[in-house]
Amino acid sequence: MLFVRLADESAVFLPFGSLESFRADLGLTYAQAGTVLAAIAPGALAGGAFAAAADRYSRRAISAGGAFGFALALVMFALGDSFAVLAAGAFVMGMASTAMVDAAEVALVDIAAGDDLRRWLARSNLLATVGDLLGPALVAGAVLLGLSWRAAFWVGAGLMGLYALALARAPLPPPSRAVAEDDGVDGASRPGFTAVLRDPAVWVMGLIGLLMVPFDEPLVGFTIALLEQERGASPAVATVIAFAGIAGGVLAFTVLARRFEGVADDRLLMGSVSAMAGGALVIAVVPVLAVVALAGLAVAIGLSLAWLALQHRSLVLRPGQVGATKAVLGAIESTGAWLPMAIGALADRAGLTWAVGSFGIVGAVLMALSWWDGRRATRRRIPVTDMLP
Numbered sequence: 019m020l021f022v023r024l025a026d027e028s029a030v031f032l033p034f035g036s037l038e039s040f041r042a043d044l045g046l047t048y049a050q051a052g053t054v055l056a057a058i059a060p061g062a063l064a065g066g067a068f069a070a071a072a073d074r075y076s077r078r079a080i081s082a083g084g085a086f087g088f089a090l091a092l093v094m095f096a097l098g099d100s101f102a103v104l105a106a107g108a109f110v111m112g113m114a115s116t117a118m119v120d121a122a123e124v125a126l127v128d129i130a131a132g133d134d135l136r137r138w139l140a141r142s143n144l145l146a147t148v149g150d151l152l153g154p155a156l157v158a159g160a161v162l163l164g165l166s167w168r169a170a171f172w173v174g175a176g177l178m179g180l181y182a183l184a185l186a187r188a189p190l191p192p193p194s195r196a197v198a199e200d201d202g203v204d205g206a207s208r209p210g211f212t213a214v215l216r217d218p219a220v221w222v223m224g225l226i227g228l229l230m231v232p233f234d235e236p237l238v239g240f241t242i243a244l245l246e247q248e249r250g251a252s253p254a255v256a257t258v259i260a261f262a263g264i265a266g267g268v269l270a271f272t273v274l275a276r277r278f279e280g281v282a283d284d285r286l287l288m289g290s291v292s293a294m295a296g297g298a299l300v301i302a303v304v305p306v307l308a309v310v311a312l313a314g315l316a317v318a319i320g321l322s323l324a325w326l327a328l329q330h331r332s333l334v335l336r337p338g339q340v341g342a343t344k345a346v347l348g349a350i351e352s353t354g355a356w357l358p359m360a361i362g363a364l365a366d367r368a369g370l371t372w373a374v375g376s377f378g379i380v381g382a383v384l385m386a387l388s389w390w391d392g393r394r395a396t397r398r399r400i401p402v403t404d405m406l407p
Contacts, residue, residue, distance in 0.1 A: 019129075019188065020138065022081070022122040023146035025181050026115050029088060029174050030058070031153025033095065033108060039167035040095070047080065049100045052111060057105045061112025063352050066345035068117035069124070070211070073341040077125040078190040084117030085182030092175035096168045113359025116348065118185075123191040124340045127333050136283075136330040140275035143326060144333045147267045222391045223332055224350030226287070229384050230328070231354035233294050233321050233362060237377055238263060239303055240361065241314065244370040249305055262311050284392035287327040291388050293320030295381020302375035324384075 033055055041051040048158055054114050068080050091114055094107030119221075123142075130138040160170040238259055244250035245259075278286055297317035338341050357380070365373035 019081075019122045019126050019185075019190075020142045021145055022185075024149035025085070025178060026088075026119050027146045028152035028156070029092065030111065030115060031150070032092065032157065032170055032174050033058070033104075033111070035116050035157035036095075036167040036170065037153055040098075040110070042100070042165065044062065044099065044104070046101055053102070054104045054108050055149050057108035058112035058115075059352055061109035061114075061313070062080070062116045063112075063349060064109075065113040065116025065120070065238050066348050068113075069095055069120035069345040069348065070342040072121040072124040072193065073339055074193055076190075077121045077193060079184065080186060081121035081125070081190070082182050082186035082188075084119075084121065085178055086183050087114030088118060089175045089178040089182060090114070092171045092178060096171035096175060109324055120341060120344050120348075122185070122190075123333065124193075127340050128191045135333065136326065137275070137279065139329055139333075140271045140326055143322065143329075144268065144271035147264060147271065150264065150267075169341070191269030203325045211342055211346065214336060214339055214346050217336065219335060219391065219394060220343060220346055221350070222333070222387055223328060224347045224393075226324075226387050226391070227328060227347060227351040228290075228354035229357070229380050229387070230291075230321065231351065231355045232295075232377065232380065233298075235316060236358040236361065237298065237317065237374070238314075239382060240365065240370065240374050240377075243365075244301070244374050245307070246276060246309065249307075251307060255307065258307070259314050260309050262314040263318040266315045267322045270319045270322030271326070274319065275326060280310070283327040283331040284388065287324055287331075288385065288388040288392055290320040290324035290327065291384040293317065295378050295385060297376060298377035299375060300383055302371055302378065 037051050037055065040046070040054075041048065046054075065084070068084065072080050087110055091111035092108045094103055094110065097105060098104045126138060126142075127135065156173060157167075158168050160167065160173075163169075241259055242255060245255050293316050297315075297320065298314035301317075304310060304313070307313040332343055332347055333340055361373050361376055364376055
């Protein structure tokens, strides 16, 4: 199960890395090619139903079925000869990815319960960083060998099929029939999505996840554009910034994850989003490339640790409703696609410096939400009797 995000990250890159190849081969417009990639998002949203089902039904069947569906989606790309087939394959890919990953992580909560869970999540996310390298390596390997872009999809489908077989044989624990209690105010039990949707903590976590979206690839893209267009940097700077991001993720999920094992999720989240906000502001105002690279490293570390804290918190917030919680959070976070568009519009009007600086504003909002969530989490950790005079 620790390899689930490695499999996901490496395979989901293939359509993005092959965009120009399949567009030219099939004679698609860029609008059509972009639509193919965009179809992954509604598929992932639909996959939330499988995530919620993992609370009640076999996690092994759902996760393995998602992996087989992922392999099928890759085969659809490998055989696809039209826009419709590729768009359908992308939709299936998003849906299958959510089913595979979320069901495996719901099972992981039961296997690695308690204080060990965040440690195992760090290892899973470290392997996901490896997956970020394997996907591009697979595409590049096909190009270097003079093979068609379809070859990468065939190889990916075969590997995903093998992983699906491994999941089908894995002794994942059966789902618990327990239903999480309400937020503790009245002790009432409200099963299903209703209780999840009524929990303010879920909405705060969803908003935090939504606002974290642009700090990944979008910030890297705008930073590279800023350095090349307004600061005269060479295109090679992209390699430096990309390396800083990968190095930050590896450092966060190894040394720092162990260093901060005893730090509560809310406190780790607050410190991490502060590093993200500060790093973005430094990138916007400091013209020295070395400083920008260090700031990019700080953002990458902060983003990785913030994701680890948010991921762990979402998995332990509502016992018995982990899948439903992940489904609701995924739906909220999926609406974050408009943020990079808004930042792009700001770049057109005010310039790239202001666009990158706006990430600092987003980071400040993240800090406010994390502070509010931290106060709420602290109140829940302190017994009522300890709060009395």
